[in-house]
Amino acid sequence: MTQPIPLFNANCNECGLKKLCFPLGLEKSEVLRLDALVKRKPALQKGDILFRSGQPFQAVYAVKAGGFKVFTQHASGEDKLIGFYLPGDILGVDALSTDEHVSTAVAMDTSTVCEIPFKDLEQLSLQLPTLNRQLLSIMSKELSDERMHAEFLARKSAEERLALFILWLSQRQARRGFNDESFRIGLLHRDVALYLGLTPETVSRVLAKFSEEGLVEWRQKHLTIHHRARLDALANHQEEGVCGRIAG
Amino acid sequence: MTQPIPLFNANCNECGLKKLCFPLGLEKSEVLRLDALVKRKPALQKGDILFRSGQPFQAVYAVKAGGFKVFTQHASGEDKLIGFYLPGDILGVDALSTDEHVSTAVAMDTSTVCEIPFKDLEQLSLQLPTLNRQLLSIMSKELSDERMHAEFLARKSAEERLALFILWLSQRQARRGFNDESFRIGLLHRDVALYLGLTPETVSRVLAKFSEEGLVEWRQKHLTIHHRARLDALANHQEEGVCGRIAG
DNA sequence: CGTTACGTTGAAAGGGTTCAATCCCTGTGG
């Protein structure tokens, strides 16, 4: 892992993901200062671990290519999928308050990341208000992602969960400027099941049903959305529910 | 709500919650500068709304007394409980990236808050590294709370969810220095059910069972834990599960 | 070409939801 592999050495100013990442909103000169902090590491192979639960927190990581699965490791051996990180996403901020990583990140494919030592980042962000704001913004995005996750899990029916999940995947693609109707998704059904609080069998069944009805096609690692409107309807189906005032 | 109610005007240095709140780690002189930003508002009555989804984001709030329920309001009328905030907790940071509140906060009891205009806070935190770190830390805590919420929802059985939830409530009490075996909790069963992705009926049944077995007593708005060890065991019962390597 | 892990499909079982009726607590007004 420390052998001299030729690195993909694009700097932040030239990086196609800069609008999704820390440089967002920064002046060119400011980006250069940020760029100076970044350590670009050799590519990780599928299954490689970026950081492991319990390791000291020293840096955050920007995904440049590939993708990562993040999960918790309980002493008992049970794993819980927390999230997926794609190019442009920032990994590792969840360790900020504990000084120790609380989750483990595994490469889903061959992946590259930019490593940014957190101390340096913190110091620089005190000098660059925009960067500081961006750091907060990234934390906030993490928060809303986690809230989305809770939203998936709170849905009662497996169909709703999956419909919502697929639409969310699609949105993420769109936000990155990729095709959001048909794209590659390096997730096992087992991962999806774990993430959505279902079993692989149920995922398989629901997906089969979606396919029958011409909603979506998810074969191997490729996903195609055929009928977004109906998928939307499914995802927001039971939207009457409690209604009453929660106040009290 | 704007009548001249006598305010509880303790400053941050004298506040019993300062170790849970923004002042954590700050010098006395720094706390004074923070204190100058704080607007102390009249108490809110049970059911009053602190902020509403869609309102522009201008300030964060520190809960001083009472408590708040936070939920999303879907257009369809469905409400989803996102979280509970007790004294020492910070409300409103979730709006940071959108400049608009994405949730609604309702007082569970008569409650007081400290309002801190975010612009001022952001500016000051650029000058006080410790404050900036504390702001990030608070965001990080929000994140781990939301992750806890997802953890509740991911548990398969209603018993596990409730056991875990009760233990979590107890931990929060302990962190505040209150009695964590027997305490008041201003939540309706309906709220709990909403939060845990269950129905009030199921909550009622499980609580009845817990009571029968002498685990916990949750009558009206008072909760007593009688047998923490067994509750612990219940919460972590099915801790074998998937096991296999998620990597791949 | 075999092995391994993932995916699918089936039938059975269990747990939570649903719906409805009843109880209980709280606050109100007589």
Next chain:
DNA sequence: CCACAGGGATTGAACCCTTTCAACGTAACG
């Protein structure tokens, strides 16, 4: 002080969906 409403909590029975367990199919990899 008591009666009465109203909302929430409880309890019961039936149903439905997901899980479970098991067997089979299929894709990837050496």
